[in-house]
Amino acid sequence: MTTTNAAEATTATAAARATGASAATDVLIVGAGPTGLTLACTLARAGAAVRIIDKSREFHRASRGKGLNQRSREFFHDLGVEAEAAASGIEHITLRKYRDGVAIADTVTFADRTPTPGMPYASGLIMPQWRTEEILRDKLAEYGVAPEPGCELAGFTQSADGVVATLADGRRIEAAYLVGCDGGHSPVRKALGVGFEGSTDAEECMVVGDVRVDGLDPAYWHQWFDEDAAVLLCPFRGSAHWQLQGIPERDADGRPAAPTLESFQRLVDRCSRDAGIRLSDPTWFSIYRINVRMADRFRVGRVFLAGDAAHVHSIAGGLGMNTGIQDAFNLGWKLAHVVLGRAAPGLLDTYEEERLPVAAWTLNLTDERLRAVVEGVKEAGVGTEAVITDDVTTLGVGYGWSSLAWGGAKAGGRAPDAPCRNGRLFDVFAGPHFTLLGFGRGSAAALAEAGEKCAGLLRTHLIEDGDDPGGHARRAYGVEGDGLVLVRPDNHIALSAGADRGAEVVDRLLRLGR
Known part of the structure; x- marks a missing residue:
């Protein structure tokens, strides 16, 4: 994949409108996950022309990032889809913790919180990622836009007037701007030559998958923690499948063994002390390694990075998908105002100015929360409740340092409800x-x-x-x-x-x- 950098200038679409010509699209989004779909919704709602492509030929049905936090719920309310999310998710889920196969404690997430006039969502939502994406696709369809599956980006060039993207099948798409929402391995980021500094822990990893579960109460997120093993089974509303997370088996050379239904069953039997829990019908398997990395830039000319393409981190706190959604909500209104001629292109500089420090904060927070879980499990039998803090709601995230904070004691901060x-x-x-x-x-x-x-x-x-x-x-x-x-x-x-x-x-x- 190739790219050519160029200085910022008046958008191609604005120039086309001025001459009476037409452009292919205002914004091309690469990647139709939660970040890309949120961005597409914000743009289409504003009246900007948007196309969203994804190399996958079919929409996945994996649970992956399984929760919306409180701030993302506020943004979903703004987009008009919070009611659908609430109907599909679980609030205040109860974490049932086991030690040596015995249930020893129940912890309700944000149990001490109730809705207030200023903060209407006291809890996040446990919901499979496929359902989050489905809700966003349905909203996007209301604006006459649909993701284009099976469209792989092969390369792109950019100039002072716009971006030309080439697909793997040879088709070309002209756009004023391009946004890479294409995940941690982002081809867009790599083509830009943007650094992705950080670390990957090749030894510490976990298996993740979706399975049917018999023999467990779906009112709880069941979590077994032993000295050298762990497994978590999380239910979903309206779905027979649960998400399983656990420490993988190792092969003879000490490498993580490929996840299988049989290895999942052995792990559950071991941690539950053969409690009669039966797994079946696996639909998704993955091995997750802890990556902590961040792009050194979120923008090169007319090309932007958002979500995992810009930052990846520990799953502790469930902030990966949420941070991407919040990147998109920040970038979307700015791109829309520029391509519609309501703001000058300099507005787009504030995306990196605001979101890069938030990404750095998120990496530090998730590292600290992961350490809290690991140490808690070793020393006191604490489980994932160690991540339940005010920080993971991201309600406190603001941009007090931003050039768009124009004055007043609360400038840059979250705008409360009332x-x-x-x-x-x-x-x-x-x-x-x-x-x-x-x-x-x-x-x-x-x-x-x-x-x-x-x-x-x-x-x-x-x-x-x-x-x-x-x-x-x-x-x-x-x-x-x-x-x-x-x-x-x-x-x-x-x-x-x-x-x-x-x-x-x-x-x-x-x-x-x-």
């Missing part, structure tokens, strides 16, 4: 637009001016005392008296200011990316 007139703030935020919240009647003039001058970029919402039952919105945003809060399309705060600073909001938005 009840409001005829609904909730998350419903007001939903969509590709910025939202300007005006607190108090004294903000009405600023809202009117901004709404008129920034049409197409901005939605305004006035919050008077009668619209804020219990004062939840004022407390969440720290606003006393009349004031303005500008919320980005990805539900982060861009600016908090007095009601007399409406002109600054207008100026910031009209110069977006410049």
Whole structure:
């Protein structure tokens, strides 16, 4: 695969529109997993032309990354698919821990949490990845877009005007931008020559698979931990298959043996002390090795990296798929605004500026959580409950350092939910637009001016005392008296200011990316 670097310039699609010509697509996405599908949904919803290709000929049915955390659930609400996810997932799953084959403790994930006005999702969701992807594909279809399976990227070139991708069958796709969401072995990243520094632990690994299970209560995620063996069996709502994770058998040379149903059964029998649990109908096997790596750049010219193509890490905390979804939600609105001519190309620089430090933080967090699990199992019989911390919700992730944090004590932080007139703030935020919240009647003039001058970029919402039952919105945003809060399309705060600073909001938005 080959690529040619080029300086940033006006997008090919914008140029085509100006001359009355047409371009093949605004954005080509390589990889139709959760990251690529989330990105496609954000772009298509905004009105950008998008194509999403994947080299696999069929959509998989593997459980893989099996959970949405609380922040990803908020983004799924924004996309209009959280209800479908909630109906398919398990909240507050109970971890049943065993030692020497005996159940010794039950731990309910986030048992002490309940929904609040500002944080409506107290728990993540346990759900197989194939179902997450199915939900996103269904949403994407509502915009008239479908992933294109069996399309393998062979190479691409880029210039000042766009990207030309060549498929393995010789077809070519022209696009303004290309995004590699093509996994840890990312051909896009390799073609760009982007470094992927870190380490791979060739010795420490685990087997993963999907199997039917008889003889266990599906109300629990069963977890056996012994001194030299471990196995976990996680159920899914509405599915006869469970995900199995465990320490693999070794061959005569000490290498991990290939996973089979028979080796899975031996592992379960050993750890459960022959408790009569029967496995059958395996549909997916894999050996997972711990990779901790991060790309040194998330962008080269008109080509971007997201999800596992940009960073891989330990599964502790279940942040792999979630971090990719959150990469996509960050990048999607920015690409959409640029290709639609609502922002200058400089806006795209903020993707790497914001998400690369988050990826580095995630690698450190998952390393620390994995060590906590390993040491806990050895010393005190602790299980995977060691990863259940506030950090893994990613509700605290913000971009206070960003050039898009334009002022105010909460700039860059997550925008909280709150009840409001005829609904909730998350419903007001939903969509590709910025939202300007005006607190108090004294903000009405600023809202009117901004709404008129920034049409197409901005939605305004006035919050008077009668619209804020219990004062939840004022407390969440720290606003006393009349004031303005500008919320980005990805539900982060861009600016908090007095009601007399409406002109600054207008100026910031009209110069977006410049």
